Amino acid sequence: MGMIEVEAVARSFTVRRRDGRRFRRSRTTVRAVHDVSFTVGRGEFVGYLGPNGAGKSTTIKMLTGILTPSSGRVRVCGLDPSRQRTALARRIGVVFGQRTTLWWDLPLLDSLTLIRHLYRVEAGAHRARLAELTALLELEPFLETPVRQLSLGQRMRGDLAAALLHDPELLVLDEPTIGLDVVSKATVRAFLERLNTERGTTVLLTTHDLGDIERLCRRVLIIDHGRLAYDGGLDRLRAAVDADRVLVVELARPGPPVEVPGVEVAGVEGPRQWLRLPESVNAAAVVAALAERYDVRDIALRDADIEEVVARLYRGEHAYEPPGRPVAP
Numbered sequence: 648m649g650m651i652e653v654e655a656v657a658r659s660f661t662v663r664r665r666d667g668r669r670f671r672r673s674r675t676t677v678r679a680v681h682d683v684s685f686t687v688g689r690g691e692f693v694g695y696l697g698p699n700g701a702g703k704s705t706t707i708k709m710l711t712g713i714l715t716p717s718s719g720r721v722r723v724c725g726l727d728p729s730r731q732r733t734a735l736a737r738r739i740g741v742v743f744g745q746r747t748t749l750w751w752d753l754p755l756l757d758s759l760t761l762i763r764h765l766y767r768v769e770a771g772a773h774r775a776r777l778a779e780l781t782a783l784l785e786l787e788p789f790l791e792t793p794v795r796q797l798s799l800g801q802r803m804r805g806d807l808a809a810a811l812l813h814d815p816e817l818l819v820l821d822e823p824t825i826g827l828d829v830v831s832k833a834t835v836r837a838f839l840e841r842l843n844t845e846r847g848t849t850v851l852l853t854t855h856d857l858g859d860i861e862r863l864c865r866r867v868l869i870i871d872h873g874r875l876a877y878d879g880g881l882d883r884l885r886a887a888v889d890a891d892r893v894l895v896v897e898l899a900r901p902g903p904p905v906e907v908p909g910v911e912v913a914g915v916e917g918p919r920q921w922l923r924l925p926e927s928v929n930a931a932a933v934v935a936a937l938a939e940r941y942d943v944r945d946i947a948l949r950d951a952d953i954e955e956v957v958a959r960l961y962r963g964e965h966a967y968e969p970p971g972r973p974v975a976p
C-alpha cells in the first residue's frame with residue numbers, strides 16, 4: 648500500500664465572471680487538476696513542482712482533506728482524506744510556508760504545548776519529542792519568545808516542530824523555504840533530510856526552490872496545467888529533456904565549426920563555440936582531440952542544470968508519457 652495513492656483525480660471550480668455589462672454574469676469551469684495519478688511509497692522524499700497556477704495547492708488540499716476531488720480516488724495513510732480528515736490529521740503533518748499554525752501572541756513553547764491537546768499526544772511522549780525537536784531544530788534560544796517576534800526562519804523551525812510533535816508518518820510541505828535566508832534554508836533542508844533518512848518519515852515537498860529539489864528529492868512530480876507532466880528521478884528528468892552536456896570552447900581566433908567525431912556544434916560566436924556531447928561520448932577524449940587539432944584557449948564543460956531543464960519542460964519542449972498511456976494533446 649502506498650502512503651499516498653492518487654488515482655485519476657480531477658478537481659474543477661466553477662467561477663462566476665462578471666461581464667462588462669452590469670448584472671450579467673457568466674460561469675466558467677476551471678479545471679485545476681485533471682486526471683492526475685501517482686503513488687508515493689513509505690519513506691520516499693518526493694518533490695511536487697510546477698509553474699504558478701498549475702494545480703499544486705489544489706492537489707495538496709485534496710491530500711489533506713481540505714478539498715474533495717470532483718472525481719477519482721485519493722488515499723493517504725489508507726484513509727479517505729475528505730471523509731476521515733480528523734483521523735488523518737493525527738497521522739500526517741502539514742506545513743504551509745506562507746502561513747503559520749502557531750499562536751501569534753504566545754511564546755513558541757506555549758504553542759508547542761497546546762498542540763499536544765489538539766492531537767491528544769500522551770504527556771510523556773510529547774515531552775520526549777519536544778526535547779528532541781528542540782535540539783534538532785535549535786529552538787532553545789527562542790522558546791520563550793512570542794511567535795510574532797520570531798524571524799521568518801525561526802518561525803518556520805517552530806512550525807516544523809509543531810507539525811512533527813505527534814510524530815506523523817507523512818509530512819506535507821508547501822513552500823517551506825520561501826523567503827528564508829541562506830542559513831535558515833540550510834538548517835531546514837538538513838533537518839528534513841535527517842527526518843527522512845533517520846526517522847523514515849515520508850515527505851512530499853512543494854517548492855519553487857530548485858535548490859530544495861536538488862538537495863532533497865530523489866523523485867519529482869511535475870504538474871502543468873493540471874496534468875502530470877513528469878514522474879521520475881532527478882537524473883532521468885535531466886536525461887529526458889537534454890541528455891547532452893555542453894562543452895564551451897574558446898579558440899584562439901574565430902573560425903568555422905570544429906570537427907570532432909560524435910560531436911555536434913550547436914553554436915558559434917566569434918572564437919567561442921558550443922559543442923553538444925551526447926552521453927555516449929567521453930568528454931576527456933573530445934577535449935584531447937580538440938587540443939590536438941585546434942588552438943584552444945579555454946574549455947569548460949557545462950552540465951544541463953535542473954533549472955533550465957524544468958523551464959524547458961514548462962515550455963512544453965518535452966512531453967512526458969506515462970508508461971502505457973499516451974498524453975492527450
Ligand SMILES: Nc1ncnc2c1ncn2[C@@H]1O[C@H](COP(=O)(O)OP(=O)(O)OP(=O)(O)O)[C@@H](O)[C@H]1O
Nearest residue numbers: 660662677679697698699700701702703704705706
Ligand atoms: N477556490 C478556487 N476557485 C476557483 N479557482 C481556483 C480555486 N483554487 C484554485 N483555482 C484555480 O485552479 C488553478 C490551480 O490553482 P492552484 O492554486 O492549485 O495552483 P498552484 O500550482 O498551487 O499555483 P501557485 O504555485 O501559484 O501556488 C488556478 O487556475 C487557480 O486559479
